[in-house]
Amino acid sequence: MIDGGTARVSGSEHEGARKAAEEPAYLHGFGNEHSSQAVPGALPEGRNSPQRAPLGLYAEQLSGTAFTEPRAHNRRSWLYRIRPSAAHPAFTRVGNGGLRTAPFAETVPDPNRLRWNPLPQPPAGTDFLAGLWTLGGNGDATQRTGVAVHLYHATASMDRVFGNADGELLIVPEQGGLLLRTEFGLLRAEPGEVALIPRGVRFRVELTDTARDGGRGPAARGYVCENYGAPFRLPDLGPIGANGLANPRDFRAPVAAFEDVEGPVEVVSKYCGNLWRAEYDHSPLDVVAWHGNLVPYVYDLRRFNVIGSISYDHPDPSIFTVLTSPSDTPGLAGVDFVVFAPRWLVGEDTFRPPYFHRNVMSEYMGLIEGAYDAKAEGFVPGGGSLHNMMSAHGPDRETFDRASAAELRPQKVDDGLAFMFETRWPITLTEQAAAADHLQQGYDDVWRGLERHFRPLR
Incomplete structure (x- = not known):
């Protein structure tokens, strides 16, 4: 008491x-x-x-x-x-x-x-x-x-x-x-x-x-x-x-x-x-x-105890879940609250930023401070992004080019604090959000210029 x-x-x-x-x-x-x-x-x-x-x-x-x-x-x-x-x-x-x-x-x-x-x-x-x-x-x-x-x-x-x-x-x-x-x-x-x-x-x-x-x-x-x-x-x-x-x-x-x-x-x-x-x-x-x-x-x-890979590959972002609201299906959340807190990246032969993916869940992401390691620019504190169910997303071109060529020494990610509300259903916009003046135009352009690198073996 x-x-x-x-x-x-x-x-x-x-x-x-x-x-x-x-x-x-x-x-x-x-x-x-x-x-x-x-x-x-x-x-x-x-x-x-x-x-x-x-x-x-x-x-x-x-x-x-x-x-x-x-x-x-x-x-x-x-x-x-x-x-x-x-x-x-x-x-x-x-x-x-x-x-x-x-x-x-x-x-x-x-x-x-x-x-x-x-x-x-x-x-x-x-x-x-x-x-x-x-x-x-x-x-x-x-x-x-x-x-x-x-x-x-x-x-x-x-x-x-x-x-x-x-x-x-x-x-x-x-x-x-x-x-x-x-x-x-x-x-x-x-x-x-x-x-x-x-x-x-x-x-x-x-x-x-x-x-x-x-x-x-x-x-x-x-x-x-x-x-x-x-x-x-x-x-x-x-x-x-x-x-x-x-x-x-x-x-x-x-x-x-x-x-x-x-x-x-x-x-x-x-x-x-x-x-x-x-x-x-x-x-x-x-x-x-x-x-x-x-x-x-x-x-x-900042007290979140981040768990991550100490060998290779980028684990799924579910390892960053702070809180979850479960649904009637085990493992399928009504909403998860996820944080991308300061952490070390040490994976060998690994593309270290979040990978390209399509997800059955819908993701709204916000930024509290600094920068997010998958987006070099345009994603600012106080702003947010929405990637609805099965919409393809991932690092922008600049981030991809930089991470693909980086020397893979231990790297501390401590210049940003981002979070995500992840939910089992698509997020339907309000009219005020769909027509907002602060809705960025041309967001798709961040993936423009991702070049063809395919070289068939001869």
């Missing part, structure tokens, strides 16, 4: 306390049964729902999986809060802005290789929610299958609270840090880290000062994977053994911290693809204590 930090604010104290840059404390481990309390004695002992919860709190269970799913897959937490989540007025519809949800039917699935520059600058005062922009996705949120790919570009902290009933959100900052105030406590996610907010968990996103928008103030930019399917879990390691890839101890969950706010608070809920709002008379971030294994967390991608 952990006694966490207390964030009790009320009335006029709320604004200043909310904007203070607290340094979060963390619990460590993935899928653990954690316990945390911001006030000693807030957690009940020996039972989950006593007749009278300690300190006058309300006991409430948050279930991220069905009650009867196998224990190894079951996700739930008990929350002890100042008011139950049921204490709110009716929600009303609001506009969705740039946010879209599966099923995606605005365009037809596109077999072409596509690449985008970073999102353009948003208007001043754009918060994380208003700055979300959907590129595309697949499946059906109402059937809890599939995935959506979003990007965000924000210039202001949120004054409202957001929760997503449609899926969990994997947030990948590329520019500017985020302070996430969740029902469970505080998380800080900087570029090079990822944060995951489980389905239904309410949170607020505040910008930190690690990036500034041309001197005008904090700014943040990045990517979001909205996973409608089974919650992300660590992949099985198979022949790798007991250790490697993302180590469970490196995932950090928040300790309990809460807001005791009396006054109007706007709460926005994403439900079956649409945004709904209600004005609460209190902050829903009022959980004083909690225990369970359904928790938000943050993970530093």
Whole structure:
């Protein structure tokens, strides 16, 4: 059990306390049964729902999986809060802005290789929610299958609270840090880290000062994977053994911290693809204590323990899987989250960049920093590329020529950090992505000039 930090604010104290840059404390481990309390004695002992919860709190269970799913897959937490989540007025519809949800039917699935520059600058005062922009996705949120790919570009902290009933959100900052105030406590996610907010968990996103928008103030930019399917879990390691890839101890969950706010608070809920709002008379971030294994967390991608070949050939990119959302077919993921982290290349008589291939899976790739070793130019931080099911792709001509002639001495790849959302179904674009001004024209040209080298033996 952990006694966490207390964030009790009320009335006029709320604004200043909310904007203070607290340094979060963390619990460590993935899928653990954690316990945390911001006030000693807030957690009940020996039972989950006593007749009278300690300190006058309300006991409430948050279930991220069905009650009867196998224990190894079951996700739930008990929350002890100042008011139950049921204490709110009716929600009303609001506009969705740039946010879209599966099923995606605005365009037809596109077999072409596509690449985008970073999102353009948003208007001043754009918060994380208003700055979300959907590129595309697949499946059906109402059937809890599939995935959506979003990007965000924000210039202001949120004054409202957001929760997503449609899926969990994997947030990948590329520019500017985020302070996430969740029902469970505080998380800080900087570029090079990822944060995951489980389905239904309410949170607020505040910008930190690690990036500034041309001197005008904090700014943040990045990517979001909205996973409608089974919650992300660590992949099985198979022949790798007991250790490697993302180590469970490196995932950090928040300790309990809460807001005791009396006054109007706007709460926005994403439900079956649409945004709904209600004005609460209190902050829903009022959980004083909690225990369970359904928790938000943050993970530093640079801690990924890369596994690779020490003899020959380039292994399949599945060895770079950080998290996976399994489907009903073993080994076929609803979505995998893959990172191309710093690593050594030592293969003998091997073409070391990613090989040319066509894949039954669909791949959206983004770049957090530096350069990607399969593309010499055009693929920039904040941008992204989409190679849908069975579309042929691989290194560009310059990369191919350079790698084919390189001296094969040990090489450290540490000048870039890229990732991939890989999914079992084609990603269908939104109209706004298909017609975006920042969609690159002529992406196919990167493979132009790959010459014929065939020389039949005589």
